[in-house]
Amino acid sequence: MTYRQRLSLIAFIDSAIVLTAIFFSSFLVNADLHVITIPVVIYSVTLLLGHHLFSYLYKLYKKSWEYASIGELLIIFKVITFTIIMTAAVQLIISQNIYFRLLATTWMLHMLLIGGSRFTWRMFRDLYMKKDDNKKRTLIIGAGSAGAMIARQLLNNHHAELLPVAFIDDDVKKHHLDILGIPVFGGVEHIETTVKELSIENVVIAIPSLSKKELNVIFQECAKTKVKTQILPMIEDLATGKVSVNQFRDVQVEDLLGRDPVELNMDSISDYVTNKVVLVTGAGGSIGSEICRQLAKFNPATLILLGHGENSIYTIEIELKDLYKNTAIEFITEIADLQDEMKMAAVMSTYHPHVVYHAAAHKHVPLMERNPEEAVKNNVIGTMNAAKAASQNDVESFVMISTDKAVNPTSVMGSTKRIAEMIIQYMDQTSKTKFVAVRFGNVLGSRGSVIPRFKKQIEMGGPVTVTHPDMIRYFMTIPEASRLVIQAGAFARGGEIFVLDMGEPVKIVDLAKNLIKLSGNTVEDIGIEFTGIRPGEKLFEELFKDNEVEEQHVYPKIYIGKTTNISIEEIETVISTYPILDREKLREELLAIANHNVATKKLVSMSV
Template sequence: MNYRIRYFLFLILDLFHALVAVFIGYWLFNPSITFFPSFTISLVSLFFSYQILSHFLHLSTRIWSVASVRDLLPVTFAVNLSVLITILSQLLIQGSVDFREIFVIWLIFYVLIGSSRFFIRVYREVKDSQPLGQLKRVLVVGAGEAGTILIRNIRKKRKHEYDVVAIVDDDPNKQHLSLWGVEVCGTTVEIPHIVQEKKVDIIILAIPSLGKMEMQRIYEQCKRTKIKIKTMPKIEDVMTGKVAVHEMREVKTEELLGREEIKLDMEAISKKLLHKKILVTGAGGSIGSEICRQVLQFGPKQLILLGHGEHSIYTIHLELVENNQFRNIEFVPIIADVQDRKRIFEVIEQYKPDVIYHAAAHKHVPLMEVNPKEAVKNNIFGTKNVADAAHHFSVSNFVMISTDKAVNPTNVMGATKRIAEMIIQNLARNSDTNFAAVRFGNVLGSRGSVVPRFREQIASGGPVKVTHPEMTRYFMTIPEASKLVLQAGVLAKGGEVFVLDMGEQIKILDLAKNIIRLSGFTEEEIGIEFSGIRPGEKMYEELLNSEEIQEEWIYPKIHIGKAHCLDENQLLQLLEELETLDSQNLKQRVIDVANGKGWFINT
């Protein structure tokens, strides 16, 4: 609507309000009212004083369709001051005032002015809340701030698809109270019953800050209902404009691990990384790229991104440059293969990093079973090249990414990683460099991991293929893994193997069922098939063997163990031998050595 037309309409409306208020005020106490001077004085002074105040308080330019309670304050001030001016006008002109009439005039004028403004908002909300088609019946979990924002926005959104029919909350003080007209019907334990009673189509979790243990507990209740489960975005993401309140997302698999993320010693890590040169090998991979992102929080001087894959290094380099364009950090993309010893030495000599995070490795278990020579070249000799260069050029800290598969390994990948651990343990004995290894379980979302594969199978209509119904694995998120790497670099004193306390192992079958449910399907719709254990796989994994286990944590949620290691001569003889063996003998040799068998060559 044109501003001038809008202003004129409000002017006519306010004149009508003033006329009604003054007329009723005088009529109540003088039914035989005539247009004598007192009436005229009250009407003119009330109307014009309000218009002048309205102009100076910008009341005519406010968008009343989105007005809040706070917008009533200037209206209240303008009305009160207008009535006060009316009283003074009557005293100056007539010399007397009937305060009964003034009180009625004030009350009616205030009610009419306020209600006319807020009628616009009420009309807009009623109009916008008209449903378009059949809506999905929603149960909201959480009657706190997030739940309030969610329900209000669902109600206000014109083309919404949800109808909130019930709320659950574990706060006993909120039971049977209402939030935007929706009753808090019970606690989270009652979710299955409420879903059935209210014929709910979808559950929305409105507790973005919920801890993982609580999230897992509530999810277990929701899972019993066999309906779709979603969660609202974090409040900070809404406030910063990253997402809208009504943009629901699926519950992420990592949110159901039932383990709180590790807390870092930020001050100690900052001392290690602030204004330092940091080199990350395998920087284009899942773990390597996340390490780069985490390192940036601590203000390094230079971040050297080393990797073999041209596209992956280009991608992470571009991301980091674009997201950190206003920070004084130099990013150096390096295309190099850790197997190329001369090239690795050249890079480390040229850039002289203070800290090296060695994430480059071949990690795919079945693939390495049929390519043992590549596993040995990359995981053993590649690690030796980078570690030797770090030692030779006196790099302050070297942290290698290892795996739980290095414990009592039955496959080539795990065995080569265990021997890589031996290499850095051996170097740590007589080096100025602090060497350490960090063992991870399976990382959710990394390339080649089971979760993306399950999602692809679900997207194609199923079935989801699980190797064995009893197979279990430890799981952690990529950020958790990367943070542990940074913490290990601070804790390292030489040759340690750090391990995160990862809680209980998770059945792969249960993980598959959860992902199916989180994708909005039932197990019957997608189906699950058992494909059999693949070459080199174990039914379960270990993080430390019986000789390495230490009950106490060196840091909250972090264990430390010093595993057996070959002496320097044995290690050199082993490496020479590995270069001469064929694939079959090579495979068995690395597995035997990693398990402590055949410590001496040709015995």
């Protein structure tokens, strides 16, 4: 049915209802207007015209009654009330009298018939035109506005795969009530029993204000049921129209971090990045590529993507050019090795970047234990080459990405990253460029992180391998880590090591269990196998040493380190002698320097 046909049909039905209401009311009240006279015709025409006039003004005929609610009922009330008032005014003018009983009865019949016609059609459509045979019986967790909105959408969408049959909500005032005809069975503790009693096939979590800890509690209850659990899309995605309300997403491990993501002040970055030349080393990596994505939002004049792997650099280049093809951002790629001092100097002198984000590094702990010389080449010498080239070409700010493994390091990777921090701090003492480092924990989903490995093991049927049942780590998401790095650059005064307060650490075995449950399996089916701590690993990581950071935040959840004395000559010595040292001796030297267990010849006071 076209819009014109629909409009004509509704207008015709409403006209019949209005005339029926006025004449039937006249008989009910036994008024003098029970026969057709000129005043009766005038009042009827007035009522009819008034109804259509106010229906047009309040757009009554444009409402979709499949989704009718209190708002539509209020519009009907306004249309009918103003129509009656208009008719009363005409009566007063013509007859010098207002038939209050007649108008009151007409108003009630008008409301009953107009409202009833709309909601009767909706009830008929909902009860007799729905085909629910193939729909999955769904439990909605959260009986608030979001949950009700989801239920309404699913009930009215005949193509939806889900059929809401029950709510769960911790608000005791809602327990045993019906919302949209759907009962609220109880609180979170009733999830398992409700799923069993009602043969639930799908669970949807619909509480936008839910904290990470609360979500974790709910998910653990849902995991007991072995039923697929999904979650409401992000509110910003709903608001922008990127997804619809019934496009639920699976719960992800990032949702179960146990803390809310740190929100950084992106506005302070605009002046720092917009219309500037920015260079990112390691731009093809997990963190480096996300830094590029975040930076591009601020419209730098030029974004230089530097990396050693041509495939990864090509991938991020194509992605950014497609996303920002309608902007003036110039994307430049440079395939370069950090160990090539001349190439790094040439890149810096060619483009003269205002800001450098140094994300390139070797980060695999066991691999670097077996290849310490490669860790020195990339993490130490590579950082020194990039830092010197930046200093010589008057780069404004140089931000290096570090790791929590640089604190009290027990591995080659951690030691070389700590030494890279020392180089950055030393360079800040001798250069006009502001050199800073950013230190954070493990990044969920990055290359080499446990998440991709766990997922592959689950896909293969298990078991999932965990090194030790007590091993814990700090975790954050890739976007969060990247924003922290960018934010640090905006805060940089020179020489700082910024440390993110990452909340409570997470047990790796708990992370594995959650991933298994998220995949729709059970821990018993997949299994978890403990393989033992690998060389260089610690049971727990630290973000900073005792008394190492200032008590006050430079920004919510971001700390700055205090000063300590560091040897630069020992660093230069290990750089010049590493090729002739055997691997075990080189490892000992690196750990000694990083942990300050050396007889220093030259000490420089630096932050952290």
